[in-house]
Amino acid sequence: MMGAAHQFVAATGVKLLPERELAIDIRGLSKTFSLPAGGNWTALQGIDLQVERGKFLSLVGPSGCGKSTMLRLISGLLSPTSGTVNVFGQSPEQFRSKNRMGFVFQDATLLPWRTVLGNVLFPMEILGVYTRKERLERAEAYLELVRLHEFRKSYPAQLSGGMRQRVSIARALADSPAILLMDEPFGALDEITRQDMQEELLRIWAETGITTIFVTHSLSEALFLSDEVAVMQARPGRITGSVVADLPRPREPSLRLKPNFVEQLMRLEAMLRDPDQQKS
Amino acid sequence: MNTPSHLHNRFLTRAALSLQENWPSIALFALGLLIWQYAVAFLQIPQYLLPTPSEIFLRIWKERWLLWSNLSITMIAAIAGFFLGFLIAVGLGTLFVFSRTAARALMPWTIIIRTIPILAIAPLMTIWLGFGIAPKIAVAALACFFPILINFYRGLGSISREIGELLSLVNASRVQGLIHVRIFAAMPFTFAALKISSGLAVVGAIVAEFTGANLGIGTLIVTAGYQQDAVMLFAGIIVSCIASVLFYYVVVAAEKLCLYWPEARMG
Ligand SMILES: Nc1ncnc2c1ncn2[C@@H]1O[C@H](COP(=O)(O)OP(=O)(O)O)[C@@H](O)[C@H]1O
Ligand SMILES: [Mg+2]
Numbered sequence: 001m002m003g004a005a006h007q008f009v010a011a012t013g014v015k016l017l018p019e020r021e022l023a024i025d026i027r028g029l030s031k032t033f034s035l036p037a038g039g040n041w042t043a044l045q046g047i048d049l050q051v052e053r054g055k056f057l058s059l060v061g062p063s064g065c066g067k068s069t070m071l072r073l074i075s076g077l078l079s080p081t082s083g084t085v086n087v088f089g090q091s092p093e094q095f096r097s098k099n100r101m102g103f104v105f106q107d108a109t110l111l112p113w114r115t116v117l118g119n120v121l122f123p124m125e126i127l128g129v130y131t132r133k134e135r136l137e138r139a140e141a142y143l144e145l146v147r148l149h150e151f152r153k154s155y156p157a158q159l160s161g162g163m164r165q166r167v168s169i170a171r172a173l174a175d176s177p178a179i180l181l182m183d184e185p186f187g188a189l190d191e192i193t194r195q196d197m198q199e200e201l202l203r204i205w206a207e208t209g210i211t212t213i214f215v216t217h218s219l220s221e222a223l224f225l226s227d228e229v230a231v232m233q234a235r236p237g238r239i240t241g242s243v244v245a246d247l248p249r250p251r252e253p254s255l256r257l258k259p260n261f262v263e264q265l266m267r268l269e270a271m272l273r274d275p276d277q278q279k280s
Numbered sequence: 281m282n283t284p285s286h287l288h289n290r291f292l293t294r295a296a297l298s299l300q301e302n303w304p305s306i307a308l309f310a311l312g313l314l315i316w317q318y319a320v321a322f323l324q325i326p327q328y329l330l331p332t333p334s335e336i337f338l339r340i341w342k343e344r345w346l347l348w349s350n351l352s353i354t355m356i357a358a359i360a361g362f363f364l365g366f367l368i369a370v371g372l373g374t375l376f377v378f379s380r381t382a383a384r385a386l387m388p389w390t391i392i393i394r395t396i397p398i399l400a401i402a403p404l405m406t407i408w409l410g411f412g413i414a415p416k417i418a419v420a421a422l423a424c425f426f427p428i429l430i431n432f433y434r435g436l437g438s439i440s441r442e443i444g445e446l447l448s449l450v451n452a453s454r455v456q457g458l459i460h461v462r463i464f465a466a467m468p469f470t471f472a473a474l475k476i477s478s479g480l481a482v483v484g485a486i487v488a489e490f491t492g493a494n495l496g497i498g499t500l501i502v503t504a505g506y507q508q509d510a511v512m513l514f515a516g517i518i519v520s521c522i523a524s525v526l527f528y529y530v531v532v533a534a535e536k537l538c539l540y541w542p543e544a545r546m547g
Binding site: 072075077096097101103105107109111112113114122123125126127155157158 | 440442443445446447448449450451452456460461464540541542543544
């Protein structure tokens with residue numbers, strides 16, 4: 001079932017590059033918005049963040065602390081007020097003009113007039129990459145990867161929330177992006193579906209070696225998925241600490257109950273509650 | 281499976297279903313006609329004030345060729361005006377998406393044109409365009425262009441922030457954004473307006489005929505008015521209503537074809 005996707009990974013795949021290559025390098029980043037009522041609002045201040053190629057990093061923090069804004073800055077949808085964002089040594093816009101960046105929104109954000117297959121094809125069609133046949137093969141392979149191949153002719157309105165989100169994940173992955181940005185992608189799902197999706201995501205991530213930044217407000221989700229969890233606080237939005245997950249891969253579902261996992265989870269929770277207790 | 285008898289049965293089932301759904305309105309309509317028929321006789325209302333339905337239908341049948349030849353001319357003008365208004369509205373709406381300056385410059389003018397009463401613009405069109413079909417098309421187009429423009433333009437802008445960001449992320453050009461996303465987003469809005477405009481176009485064409493035309497259902501109605509021929513007035517009103525309703529349902533059918541995806545249709 002995953003064989004087809006494997007083939008694309010091998011084709012576009014992870015080249016042997018110097019180890020510890022920085023995929024994302026953020027230095028001294030601040031972002032202020034001007035408010036309708038006048039004055040400025042500092043959404044992010046003094047952010048420093050480095051993510052190595054192939055790593056899985058989560059951003060956790062209360063709502064309004066600037067997690068979505070971070071992803072928009074990394075993808076170049078917003079530009080920084082000060083500081084720099086580099087993606088593989090380029091500005092996000094430069095990077096995106098030649099390479100692919102997958103983005104999964106909080107809501108699936110599908111086009112209702114396109115079928116599931118049409119939605120997965122959409123970015124490749126607009127970008128004009130690959131031949132028509134290759135695009136179709138890729139879209140179908142990634143729909144298989146998210147286990148929605150039977151639904152390829154359905155319209156988004158005919159799917160459940162979880163299925164729609166899986167379509168949007170297939171869409172983000174279908175043209176083999178080098179970077180995957182996910183904004184609370186499982187927020188609307190029930191607990192069981194959510195855990196299934198977490199395992200599926202880890203499987204895809206392990207298969208493709210794609211550098212992933214995952215936004216969530218669930219600490220256990222962040223810890224379960226990530227190599228590293230960065231904790232953020234609001235007013236102003238900033239990173240107050242980070243934890244390198246000391247957990248074996250592949251991550252098994254039973255891991256969530258292990259003392260080691262629970263202990264690290266509690267440490268994260270303490271960091272989130274008490275921002276002054278800095279930790280790295 | 282699709283033998284003729286099978287299809288025939290399916291048709292019957294659908295007709296029965298539609299009857300099941302619509303019987304209250306049909307029954308009310310029939311009751312209304314009955315009351316009208318007998319109230320006129322019972323209260324001895326003279327024919328020149330209010331004819332009975334049976335008199336009107338007999339007259340429609342007797343004058344069917346006259347009514348048809350005039351009605352078809354009016355409807356051709358209405359439909360042509362409808363398409364002209366649609367094309368102008370879609371053209372302007374698209375222009376407004378590409379140029380905010382054009383939107384700012386032209387939007388007030390469209391609103392000014394909107395506020396001119398159709399009844400006042402009709403004689404002007406007749407002076408400019410003569411007594412043929414041209415002024416009718418112009419007035420019909422004028423009557424229906426504004427709702428289409430407003431709704432089409434609003435629909436083009438109705439995409440969410442995230443869809444807009446999705447377009448940026450795939451480096452979509454404005455033209456790509458328009459033809460792959462905005463047009464589709466605008467379709468439900470546009471059809472809501474087209475349904476309103478189908479009626480406005482017919483009214484526009486008839487009003488244009490009031491101010492001077494040789495042919496058309498509007499001319500027929502005006503002449504009947506001068507002659508105090510209430511039966512003919514009613515006949516003219518009824519056949520133009522029927523034509524309007526048919527036109528409306530043609531638009532509804534087009535909507536069903538174009539809005540093929542689930543949950544696309546509004547109201
Ligand atoms: N376009 C914008 N204009 C003004 N303020 C914004 C804008 N986008 C985000 N913000 C503000 O920035 C802060 C962080 O928002 P966001 O990144 O969405 O937080 P999170 O995703 O962590 O909940 C919030 O206070 C929000 O109101
Ligand atoms: Mg957010």
